Amino acid sequence: MYISTNWLGRHVDLTGVDLDALAKRFTLAVAELEGVHHVGAELDEHVVVGHVLEVHAIEGKHVRVTQVDTGAHGVRTIICGAPNVAVGQDVVVALPGARFGDFEIAVATVAGVESHGMIASEKELGIGDEHAAGILVLTDAPAPGTRFSEAYPVVDTLFEVDNKSLTHRPDLWGHRGIAREVAALLGRELKAQDLDITYTDDRPLTIRVDDLAACPRYSAVCLDGVHTAPSPLWLRLLLQRVGTRAINNLVDATNFVMLDLGNPLHAFDRRQIAGDAIVVRRAAAGERFTTLDGAEHEVGPDDLLIADAERGVALAGVMGGENSEIKDDTTAMVLEAANFDAATIRVTAQRLGIRTESSARFEKSLDPHLVGDASRAFCRLVLDLCPEARVTSAFMDVAAPYAEPTHIRLPVSLVERRLGAALGAARIREILTGLAFAVSEPEPGIFDVVVPSWRATKDIGIKEDLIEEVGRIHGYDNITPEPPQVKLIRPDANARKRFEHAARAYLTQSAGLDELQTYSFDFEPLLSRIGYAPEARLELANPISAEMPAMRRSLVPALLGAAEKNTRGFDELRFFEIGRVFHPREGELAAQPVMLGGLVAALDGDGTAATFFELRDALAGLAKAIDRAPLTVRGGGVSWPWAHPVRQATLSLGDTVIGHIAEVHPAVATKLELRQQAAIFELDLDAWRQSAPTPPSYRPLPRFPSVFRDFAVLVGRDVPAGDVQAAIAAASPDRIADVAFQSIYTGAGVPEGEKSLAWSVTLRHPERTLAEPEVREVEAAVWASLAERVGGRPRA
Amino acid sequence: MLDQLDAVLDEARAALAGVADEAQLRDQEVHFLGKKGALTALMKGMRNVAPADRPLVGQRVNEVRAEITSAIEARRSELEAARIAALCDDPDFDATLPLAGPPRTRSVGALHPLTQVTRHIEDVFRAMGFHLLDYPEVETEFQNFDSLNIPATHPARDMQDTFWLKNGNLLRTHTSTGQVRAMRELGPPFRAIFPGRVFRYEAVDASHEHTFHQCEGLMVDRHVSVANLIHSMKTLLSNIFERDVTVRLRPGYFPFVEPGFELDIQCQVCGGKGCAVCKQSGWVELLPCGLVHPNVLRHGGLDPDEWEGWAFGLGLSRLVMMKYQIEDIRHLLGGDLRFLSQFRQG
Numbered sequence A: 001m002y003i004s005t006n007w008l009g010r011h012v013d014l015t016g017v018d019l020d021a022l023a024k025r026f027t028l029a030v031a032e033l034e035g036v037h038h039v040g041a042e043l044d045e046h047v048v049v050g051h052v053l054e055v056h057a058i059e060g061k062h063v064r065v066t067q068v069d070t071g072a073h074g075v076r077t078i079i080c081g082a083p084n085v086a087v088g089q090d091v092v093v094a095l096p097g098a099r100f101g102d103f104e105i106a107v108a109t110v111a112g113v114e115s116h117g118m119i120a121s122e123k124e125l126g127i128g129d130e131h132a133a134g135i136l137v138l139t140d141a142p143a144p145g146t147r148f149s150e151a152y153p154v155v156d157t158l159f160e161v162d163n164k165s166l167t168h169r170p171d172l173w174g175h176r177g178i179a180r181e182v183a184a185l186l187g188r189e190l191k192a193q194d195l196d197i198t199y200t201d202d203r204p205l206t207i208r209v210d211d212l213a214a215c216p217r218y219s220a221v222c223l224d225g226v227h228t229a230p231s232p233l234w235l236r237l238l239l240q241r242v243g244t245r246a247i248n249n250l251v252d253a254t255n256f257v258m259l260d261l262g263n264p265l266h267a268f269d270r271r272q273i274a275g276d277a278i279v280v281r282r283a284a285a286g287e288r289f290t291t292l293d294g295a296e297h298e299v300g301p302d303d304l305l306i307a308d309a310e311r312g313v314a315l316a317g318v319m320g321g322e323n324s325e326i327k328d329d330t331t332a333m334v335l336e337a338a339n340f341d342a343a344t345i346r347v348t349a350q351r352l353g354i355r356t357e358s359s360a361r362f363e364k365s366l367d368p369h370l371v372g373d374a375s376r377a378f379c380r381l382v383l384d385l386c387p388e389a390r391v392t393s394a395f396m397d398v399a400a401p402y403a404e405p406t407h408i409r410l411p412v413s414l415v416e417r418r419l420g421a422a423l424g425a426a427r428i429r430e431i432l433t434g435l436a437f438a439v440s441e442p443e444p445g446i447f448d449v450v451v452p453s454w455r456a457t458k459d460i461g462i463k464e465d466l467i468e469e470v471g472r473i474h475g476y477d478n479i480t481p482e483p484p485q486v487k488l489i490r491p492d493a494n495a496r497k498r499f500e501h502a503a504r505a506y507l508t509q510s511a512g513l514d515e516l517q518t519y520s521f522d523f524e525p526l527l528s529r530i531g532y533a534p535e536a537r538l539e540l541a542n543p544i545s546a547e548m549p550a551m552r553r554s555l556v557p558a559l560l561g562a563a564e565k566n567t568r569g570f571d572e573l574r575f576f577e578i579g580r581v582f583h584p585r586e587g588e589l590a591a592q593p594v595m596l597g598g599l600v601a602a603l604d605g606d607g608t609a610a611t612f613f614e615l616r617d618a619l620a621g622l623a624k625a626i627d628r629a630p631l632t633v634r635g636g637g638v639s640w641p642w643a644h645p646v647r648q649a650t651l652s653l654g655d656t657v658i659g660h661i662a663e664v665h666p667a668v669a670t671k672l673e674l675r676q677q678a679a680i681f682e683l684d685l686d687a688w689r690q691s692a693p694t695p696p697s698y699r700p701l702p703r704f705p706s707v708f709r710d711f712a713v714l715v716g717r718d719v720p721a722g723d724v725q726a727a728i729a730a731a732s733p734d735r736i737a738d739v740a741f742q743s744i745y746t747g748a749g750v751p752e753g754e755k756s757l758a759w760s761v762t763l764r765h766p767e768r769t770l771a772e773p774e775v776r777e778v779e780a781a782v783w784a785s786l787a788e789r790v791g792g793r794p795r796a
Numbered sequence B: 001m002l003d004q005l006d007a008v009l010d011e012a013r014a015a016l017a018g019v020a021d022e023a024q025l026r027d028q029e030v031h032f033l034g035k036k037g038a039l040t041a042l043m044k045g046m047r048n049v050a051p052a053d054r055p056l057v058g059q060r061v062n063e064v065r066a067e068i069t070s071a072i073e074a075r076r077s078e079l080e081a082a083r084i085a086a087l088c089d090d091p092d093f094d095a096t097l098p099l100a101g102p103p104r105t106r107s108v109g110a111l112h113p114l115t116q117v118t119r120h121i122e123d124v125f126r127a128m129g130f131h132l133l134d135y136p137e138v139e140t141e142f143q144n145f146d147s148l149n150i151p152a153t154h155p156a157r158d159m160q161d162t163f164w165l166k167n168g169n170l171l172r173t174h175t176s177t178g179q180v181r182a183m184r185e186l187g188p189p190f191r192a193i194f195p196g197r198v199f200r201y202e203a204v205d206a207s208h209e210h211t212f213h214q215c216e217g218l219m220v221d222r223h224v225s226v227a228n229l230i231h232s233m234k235t236l237l238s239n240i241f242e243r244d245v246t247v248r249l250r251p252g253y254f255p256f257v258e259p260g261f262e263l264d265i266q267c268q269v270c271g272g273k274g275c276a277v278c279k280q281s282g283w284v285e286l287l288p289c290g291l292v293h294p295n296v297l298r299h300g301g302l303d304p305d306e307w308e309g310w311a312f313g314l315g316l317s318r319l320v321m322m323k324y325q326i327e328d329i330r331h332l333l334g335g336d337l338r339f340l341s342q343f344r345q346g
């Protein structure tokens, strides 16, 4: 929204005010300015009002020679090409020396005649309609020679206010409201308005409001003897400066009052109001209504209509009807000034997709008291613009009972305490009074503050709101920062976050995986490429696209998607994500466990499950880094569509499966066009975190030497090597310090259906050197354990 | 001619049966159907066919072509199925088989830039006595709006701004959802931050994402003033940016704080003189903050005459973008390793 400082000057004296400094204060105290624009500076000098004395044609030329009285600048000969120039006109003359952009006016010879200036068009002045043809003819000009910028508000400074920063301030949607703030900031008076109107006793209309909740106030006034004509330049200029197109005097007057006082108005052609009646009612279901932009809408009981005795004539608070708008030949009109309920207007504007200056304002909860001022201001303006016009009715006004004035009890000490600034009662009172709050002090140190009606609709209701008023006008920059007085505490380092960070640190620093973050939504095209159709998901009512309709239940699809995305760019892929997945639950908030998922991919070398084993061992290392027991890896048992049917395993804490690890199914890898062999895992990180911690424990350094023994073990081909390893370790836990895998062998010398696993075992005792007999005893125990637990025997 | 066609078809069937892989299959495809293939060669004999027989022969040529084509496709899917089956076959696979030899060392991976910045902020706040909290991303309407004094008619509740779930819950639109939870969980007085992922129903472009990260800060104590807030913010931001910063407060409207502010930080690029980054204003809008609204304290079970507080919401995604001068917010959740790998630290 643009605010013209010339316009503000109608409400508060801005003489001598540095407007750029004011803009800064305004931003800090009221609302954000997106820009400050200085306009029309080039029209300040060498541009004056002129009076056309003579116009003569030049033989064979389309231009004409004129004599123009420019007061102190003399009667000038000026060549003019505009078809509409005529004797007796008041015009704008650019004298030699005037500049329009890069173009400077100079004495020049045109068609053999010396021209001493230029008669300007609106377009050349940069103030009007692009399409306006010919020169600008003034209708209310002062004496010739008067500086144009002195007579009209052409040199202006515009404040471009960020509308979003005004959503909670219904009082700031017009120049007078802004001027009230400016007056408070400057410590100047807000000028009183002269809104005296003489009404007649006639009551040519009846007003009936069916729904006072949706329309808390409706007023109408009738005017006769009006005529439509272009508005005078000052009015067109002000409208144009703030971005509103001038139409004709009546329409311009409604817009001007809206932009001035903030209350939208609507003008009806009197001829079109049937039955001398205005009815404010809900639309009937399926009722059709054509707005003045020519669009037809289906309206219904959610929408409020202004109707006459027969039909709708305006969509309340949003837009007038085509059937009753002001026409060029309108001579009698009805002016509506009303107040509508914010929510009702918002629903209609939103559903029909019509956002207007009017609806934008009503959506902010305007003050019903404003209606009377707006109506009177319009009448004053129209009586000026159309001297023959007469008010032919009373001020007809239907209103719900006004809200009682809001009183707020405000301890002075609380203001000072909350702001952290010793302002003193007098200064606080001065600030509040400057903003039109009525302040009394019924008991010492306690103010009784009455909120002005235009701040009471939704903006100000509690003492904290008043503290803000005082703070912003005083200036937050004037408050000295002060450290809070707090107790020292031992902050709780969130166990979950610490755990997750430890996992991240290990996976990046030691396992060499990059950390990824992906969207929380499932991406359906990817899911279908993977062949994954998740069961019950948390579904969105308004997804951002049909391809992302629900919350993810697994991190894996997005990890596979990342592999698909990066497969061409990198020969090896290593990444993981820690993030929430979502499981709907009946009658309570969805379960949102934090999962850890990872993927390793490398160009396939020897056909072994190398990436599977790399990930598996990374998880073993991770267990140490996060002080938790390692997960048990058990082959098989995984049914996710992305899991290789054989190269797969569950990840368990004891008997509880908390995740899985698998090579990516070759069919899925083919579908995703992965160049690499890839393996993935996913596990419930919350579950792992909640398991018993296994903090690193210190063991004294060995004081006695170790003995190494190799074991070549024959076992059935389907016996897991992990079981063999465990069988060896279990043979004599206090004497077996380590069981290291050496190799696997099948082939010549190994019976069909069996395999040979070679191990290097470290034997040691904490309290004595192991002598040969004892070593043999352990060896025997190992073979016994192997035979018993996994059917193992020595390879011959 | 018809006999020759039948012969070609038989020949093709036999050849396809003997094909062992895709490369051989493609050779056969060229051999039979290619521009210089057997079928094309045969077509050249067409001019010797009696005109009356030509339609019949032509039709048979098309049939043979179609049959060979479908035989090739059938063989192709057989081969593909066999290839997948072979890849799926690993009878000796042992998920527990240890890897022999010392583990390979890997080059270091990257912590996501959001993690790096979040960790730094967590460290800064922890050093100043703040608890670190963590709250759900799927929330109730009450927690996201009502508990924060956001009325039922507030535009933020519209479908245009919030992701709603079919079950009536929603994706939290701000980390402020944790304010009331934290008050009830910790009890006053306390200081806490709660960083996390938030969601807005928003069209995505280089500077807008529907999923981004925030960090909420909340302090509740017996005496908390605007002067305290300014001091705290200055100190916190100096720690975050690791240099002295100049801040200013402007009025800002957020229903859960009163007074509410937008906090601007003096432009770090130009030092306040005005540049493209700060749109010549010398200031960059950084975070909304304010004194906790009494209704929010009430929802947290606290008496607003007894307890006061301040809160702020720091945009982590924006901070990350500022810190690393990232031009497009979509990189953050885009999963592109060309982006992520730049954040590896040795």
Ligand SMILES: [Zn+2]
Residues within 6 Å of the ligand: B267, B268, B269, B270, B271, B272, B273, B274, B275, B276, B277, B278, B279, B280, B282, B283
């Ligand atoms: Zn700058």
